[in-house]
Amino acid sequence: MTAVATDLISLSATELRAGYAAGTFRPVDVLEAVLARIAERNPQINAFSETEFDRAGRKARASTGTAGLLDGVPITLKENIATVGHRLAAGTAALAEAPPQTVDGPVALLTDAQGAVRIGKTVMPDYGMLSAGVSSLHGITRSPWNPGWTVGGSSAGSAAAAAARFGPIHVGSDIGGSVRLPATWTGLAALKPTFGIVPVDPPYMGRVIGPLARTVDDVALAMAVLAEPDPLARDHTFTGPRAANWADVAGQPLADLAGLRVAVHTDAGCGLPTDPEVVAVVDAAAALFERAGAHVERIAPFASEELLHELDVFLRMRSWVDVKALPMAARDRVLPYIREWVLGAADLPGTAVIQAYHGVQALRRATVTTTEQFDVVLSPVAPVAAFPAEDPSPTNDPARAMAHIAYTAPYNFSEQPAATVNAGFTADGRPVGLQLAARRYDDVRLLQVARWYEGARPASATPAWPA
Template identity: 45%
Template sequence: MALVDAVTSEIGDEALLDLPAVDILARFQDGSLSPVDYMTALISRVERREPKVCALWDFRPEDSLAAARLSESRWQKGAPLGPLDGMPVSLKELLATKGDPIPNGTAASDMIPATEDAPASARLREDGAIFFAKTTCPDFGMLSSGLSTFHKLSRNPWDLSTNPGGSSAGAGSAGAAGYGPLHIGTDIGGSVRLPAGWTGLFGFKATQGRVPAYPYYPGRCIGPMTRTVEDSVLLMKSLSRPDWRDATSLPPMAESWDVAPMDLKGKRVGLMLDAGCGLDVDADVRDAVAEAARWFEAQGAEIIEINGLLTRTMLDGLDDFWRARFWTTMVSFDAERRAKVLPYILEWASAAADLSGARVSAGFDQMLAIRQAAAEALCGVDLLLSPVNPIVSYPAELPSPTNDPARPFEHIAFTMPFNMGDQPACSINCGFSQSGMPIGLQIVAPRFADTAVLAAALAYEQARGPITNWPEI
């Protein structure tokens, strides 16, 4: 029996597919596993589970197998293309890949093929990643939901009647369903962390500009969604390399992305259990986050209670500005094209038609006020802990937890401030609700302290232990 066959037989395809990427790549390197065998197993799992989960768009099994054969040959020659050679990676469909259209989650898309890779796509391709599929998002990425007029309804594998969150909905669903270990999302108000929290994944949003983004927009970040912290660190080594197209991107980090578990003794750790406004926090969520804080305290950290930093004026101002900006896109569409947009989003945006220029400008000022409040919350602490999502779950068919376009952002009050403030933040699973749904703990650090978030998350993950009850759809 060949060595590759022996390894696959020894642990089985299903167990193989649940291994972290760092382990899979080590097997590619030592020759004990072929990228072709791994891709074949992955395709089989996707084909079995995807009809229920609906996480993917543009799934390309034949192209992926052809790419895996080329990778296998390179590994056999000892000449891999890069550190991710042969590793399947899914990309949120908002991220451009040359020659492919960008649906933007909407039936109103023009479906014009992209002329170049986005920065994240380019870096991963350079390092040998295989883009086996894109993952779904809602219309224009404007919802924390798996609901879209272009894609099938994406569902949460932990309970198919519930929502994975969004807007990186498909990435969250794909990660929890075990479609390989590496997935890339985007985050402008929590769109990596929210679905990561609801699906049990680790999701990381770096300091603004750490991962080059194009097109750029204030608060917009690209980040990994994985089952382990170590796999997100692996992806950050590729994603964080510079790209001139993002005029706001930061210089490459002087320190290494190789992180060790943080020694928490003497660390000042803020605990924010109330965002200041938005949805009330479910008891299960509050209890899980408070228990995580007690673990940090037991490791020698000083826990400092922090009041909610967001006000109703801030959240409503952000809502005004985002509505107005999106409405400028809607008014450029003719009536036929506009009618294809999800009604919830169209109703939300159309309210901007009656907003004065002064009110929109005041909304932008509130975005700046959120930035200042986020900086103040991190002043004097090494880390900040909070819930990611205030609620345990909500129905898959809803566009948002409130299902109310007049109150669309009540659920992002814990996550969005750190997009506006540019701070690095993550979601890491800190337990399960009484109904069995994952709960996310948000760990935030001051600007530029990206590795502090990862190191703290790694320490917590090692103490928590691996999640062993991933859904088997």
């Protein structure tokens, strides 16, 4: 790629908007650079389930770059977000023949209305139930940092596209960590917003849609577009963002953290033990908060092996219902790891499922009651850094498929916002994200704090994006 093209793909959405307004470059220039980058890198990393380059070209040529919040900005949407003409295959070969959609989902409508140049849909693993880029339909999605490393999941292609600089904003979904986990393993900024402030179709307990980007400012810009009502009013759980002003994230930056109450949480109490390298990264971030005037306090685990087990049972049964509905021939096409995992719920009685639901509610209660006195909770996103790209999970064991989500999943079911920002690297160069969580509907202030940390972190924690 030329130096000019490399410069264009490296710009944030915020910088693109400024360049368009100044007439420095045009949306078609940026799209050409991004498409050249995709041609160069995507064969190795496998980010897309569908490409929409012709449509993107028409949008870019028609764009002035100033008609909407994302006018002329290249974006992607995750495979499970409905777009006209594309199937909802959920990453599984079992649904490879799903019919094309005839109506755009809420997020597709909202991003289109603000002028976004959608370049494609990004891949996910089977049913979105892996924290890895392993799919029976799409094969393996690999990290732009190192093709031997996982990109994470289930917003696998979203993270791969963001870290590879296939445009600045990428939209994923998250029911147990599926936005934050790929973000931490690829060095990105991301937000799992408060439940109900971004419309989802269909909605489900704990399931949210959120952005992945290379900067917190771009995460906030994306949220200004996503956190609006569905024009077709399909999400009965939608609450709206409670008058949040997303422009305050960049427009009213925090000068210091005086008076901020911060919890540090580096022992999940269950699942995989947290790698000492990951703990060291979080502890260094907490020390930075304390030096900036925050009141920092370490908290004990609020989850347990029993609660994590009940969550695993609940999610297994949810997916078993989907798999059981398939014809036998289609079931055989589901990724074997997922097939073995869901079969663990096949013979469970209704009483066990209700007990699992009660466990999920107990996890919600424990999360809220432990964290509500704090403005921000700092923790790892995952107990480990990136693992091999071919492995479906860090344990590579369906019996312990959820052993790595003890830091992320509690905030899905407590409905609290949780962001991530890269905070360091392991000795062998794998990114490590810092998770920041807050009270419900405090998303804007959470991103202000995340942006403060993004600017205050040491240079050694700032990603130099893979060339």
